[in-house]
Amino acid sequence: MGMEVRSFKVYGFKIEVHAGGRRVWPPSFKRFINDKMDSGELSVGEVMKTCNVSQSLVYKWRGDVRRAGRTKTKVREERLFSEVVIQEDPIEPEVPTEIVLRNDQLEISLPASYPVSDLVSVIQALS
Known part of the structure; x- marks a missing residue:
């Protein structure tokens, strides 16, 4: 029962x-x-x-x-955390070649010369 x-x-x-x-x-x-x-x-x-x-x-x-x-x-x-990685030139390690932004859904590669103010906007948009 x-x-x-x-x-x-x-x-x-x-x-x-x-x-x-x-x-x-x-x-x-x-x-x-x-x-x-x-x-x-x-x-x-x-x-x-x-x-x-x-x-x-x-x-x-x-x-x-x-x-x-x-x-x-x-x-x-x-979940808002985004990883920012600066890739360095293997020949000249002090010179960055690109900036890589990653979160759990996507990855964006930008040239090292990308304007910092625009970079902040991109990071905020990833959040």
């Missing part, structure tokens, strides 16, 4: 109720609640009453959403 997962709907979201009565609140539901409270469409009290939850749980959901947002930003920042 398998375990039956019950569910109910609140604010248009399906909330699963596992064995022992534990409700599983999906991240999309938490984001919805956070957005509605930020816009003033819902109050903490309304959410508590409608969802039959404590005030501390509503604030925990808000914290979960905010932490998830910071994590996404952090991951995005890590």
Whole structure:
């Protein structure tokens, strides 16, 4: 005999109720609640009453959403890294011959004489 997962709907979201009565609140539901409270469409009290939850749980959901947002930003920042390599002339090692810009999606080779101000723009565009 398998375990039956019950569910109910609140604010248009399906909330699963596992064995022992534990409700599983999906991240999309938490984001919805956070957005509605930020816009003033819902109050903490309304959410508590409608969802039959404590005030501390509503604030925990808000914290979960905010932490998830910071994590996404952090991951995005890590992806913005671009490698800049200056290739030197093998005969005259002090004289660069080209500049190579690399990130996880492409590689661009530019002549060593490429204007620095334009080089900065190219690097920013890669980000």
